[in-house]
Amino acid sequence: MEALIGRTVEAKILSEALESDSPELIAILGRRRVGKTFLIRSTYRKQLLFELSGADDASMGEQLLNFSKAMGSALGLPMPIAAPRNWTEAFWTLQEFLAPIVKKKKAVVFFDEFPWLSSRKSGFLSAFGHFWNQWGSQQANLKVVICGSAASWMIKNVVNNKGGLHNRLTKKIRLLPFTLYETELFLKSKGVNLDRYQILTIYMAMGGIPHYLKEIKRGESAAQCIDRLFFAKDGSLANEFPNLYRSLFEHADRHISVVRELAGRPSGMTREEIITACGLQSGGSTTTLLQELVESGFISAYVPFGKNANESIYKLSDEYTLFYLKFVENSRAKGSGTWLKKSAMPTWRSWSGYAFEGICLKHVKNIKDALGISGVYTEESAWRHAPKTGKGAQIDLLLNRSDMVISICEMKFSSSEFVIDKAYATELREKLNIFKSESKTKKSLFLVMVNTYGLKSNINSIGLVQNEVTMDHLFIP
Template identity: 25%
Template sequence: MNPTKFIGREEELATFNELLKKKTSTLMVIKGRRRIGKTSLIEKFAEGKPFLRFVGLAPVDGVTAQSQRDEFARLLAEQTDLPQIETDDWSQLFALLGQFVKQGRHIILFDEITWMAERDPTFLSKLKNAWELYYKQNPQLILVLCSSISAWVEEHILSSTGYFGRIAKKITLKELPLRCCNDLLDAVGFKRSVHEKFMMLSLTGGVPWYIELIEPKRSAFENINELCFNEDGILVDEHRYIFHDLFGKRSAVYEKITEYLANGAAEYSAIADGISYASSGTLTSYLSELIESGYVRQTMSWSIKTGKPTKTACYRLADNYLRFYYKYIQPKLDLIKNGQYKNIAIGSLPGMNSMLGFQFEALVINNADLLHQILHLRPEEITISSPYYQTATKQRQGCQIDYLIQTRLNTLFVCEIKFSSSPLTTKVIQEVEEKIKRMATPKNFTCVPILIHVNGVSDEVLDADYFYRIVDFADLLTTK
């Protein structure tokens, strides 16, 4: 991996820096999916300041509650002048830490707190007591609780009566915006064409750790081969770490859901049928955890007439790596592991253009605020925006809009997000015209077609002057 400078996260760093101005202690939570840069962000903030980091052990076979306590004790002794003690009680460890951070500026990180607490039901209550007795008493102390399992944090800390009124700040870390992805690609030395940058981001999404794996001297295809189809490729086994490390014994259901959604967006009932799982509160809980963790996105259909959401929800895979894994790595995993799938022709993989279409949509939708900015739409002007699904009835046809923006002044920006390996032809105009024709558009509403593309448009498309705005992927990479 290439050593790189820290890119992006300006808002989050500003939030942290505001905490330094407080005259009271701070207990805060930072959550977000695996590899998203939570630890790097906190380490960046803590540069030049007294900093203690405690990391939970991944819940693999053999790791017990005592293993977690022993690891905490080891890290405490390693980072301070305190002795390494043996104890079966978290209260003693928290009290010992409390002695060390009694006075002066201290930033403490409990990294992967979910793992620390998993096998000891008393952990969180004892931590709460330690906060009240020791850490809270130091007005210059900041304690950060960090986890990759966002739903666990939501249930056991943010929504817990024990921690009610104690959490002063919450940050949910999401994928880097495309402009920061572009800056990070430049920082690692990958200064290739917009198309090659798109190919890399179609695999990595805005996950900084994945982007930092890119070798600048190699082409996009060479990098994808090395990372995904070499027997020692870093991303060959990443799927296993995502599910087994994060979700443990329940990982099989999460895998089924995400694998099903790799083929396209689906409603709740379709997911239940597709994975042969009873439609129940348990399935709802699984979906909620995937949404909280950033792997799945939920979008609500809405009534254009009222501008209000309906009860129909649609779920889509939000993670580009997982879609690529299910489509191309998983089916050939044995061959890859045996070194028999090296140096394949990436462009000739079956269904590649279709898959890249999904990836392009995900990149654009994850960066919808940049699109709004390019279209000069302020947040207060927008009533609602999302991928839009219109179900078929006896009175109307069904249709699907890649991304629809409804404004307060009754304008509907119909966004077509189109990947093509060659410049788009006037066929795209016909497709958008048909979608708009099918839409049940109320009176006094105007549809404005927008095209977002990655590999250019033909002169015929430009000459037709049909689209209000044609947005190049390069625009999304460079919009600040």
């Protein structure tokens, strides 16, 4: 089996759960292709006694037949056992199998694609709840892991369950895409040797999704890779978009409408702005929709400086979605060389800036480490001022520090050292002055430039920029 790359925090949580002297019911949430199954099999391969994966759109009879095959495999039988008549009988069979084992040693039971097992009127969820409450929750050596890509179902029926599974979870893991550091490790493990600018470019197009990254070939540049995966006739990522959202959400059209709106609004949108733009209802259903998108890693919520969580700004944070909507959907250009042509167009500049900002926002810890403030209590936020008259200003990332400093981060993507010209220097000074005036802060303002290759020192940057962070800092673990 391939080695597990990265995932140190998640693997530690799972290992600690295995070592605990209490029964564990662990839920893992994450979008399609993010590596949930691989994480479980890698971490628990020696203790995994029973594994059952739900089948998409299968009947209860078909799911129970798969259960009988999985049980036959767990028992080491050459043939599956007789299929149980219902899920109550199936879990009784599972209990009989596990009972003598968990008296002696640790045992892991893994239900993959948990939502698909719970087909309509199947009784699966209630049978599972009874199995856990009446028996499993009393077995100190038993560790049950449930996993599912369908975020809306998992949140409603597992995380926020009001019935038999209410407050029964002992651990919840939200598995997100690879960081830049993990992406670099993963590619190296596959023998793909690209410099960090090339890796960053690929990440900007497809994010840190392991299943997507597997498709990158040795000896292929970032541009060649993007050409083949997105624009070739049978490119594996050219038609991923609709399947991705519909596999995760029950009413995917509403989720897609939200990400479409956010894709065209780099500054982000408030909840009320999203409701108006997408024609949604103001209420619990919209709250749930936004929560599902956040939990799945497609959008992120940022609390504006000086505001509370009710005034959060939502931004599209999924690189693949942004790239697809910007360059792939409705694109007439196809075939080899398409991306090289598109990357020379003006739209590339706006996309690259937006995508790079989003990546920086996911790597704030790296930025803080680079600034030497990892030990300083810091609140991260965004800020924008949009008056009806006069000049407005926007800050995508500010670090409000307890040492009486606010770091104002400007994030700029470029293929060489970034140069601050006179006009941009004037814009930055105005932004700092507007923020100082509107926020009424007494703290010192430090301007931080976050760039790919750093900042070219000149008369415009001296005395204006206090700190620099480069692309390399974002790759540090």
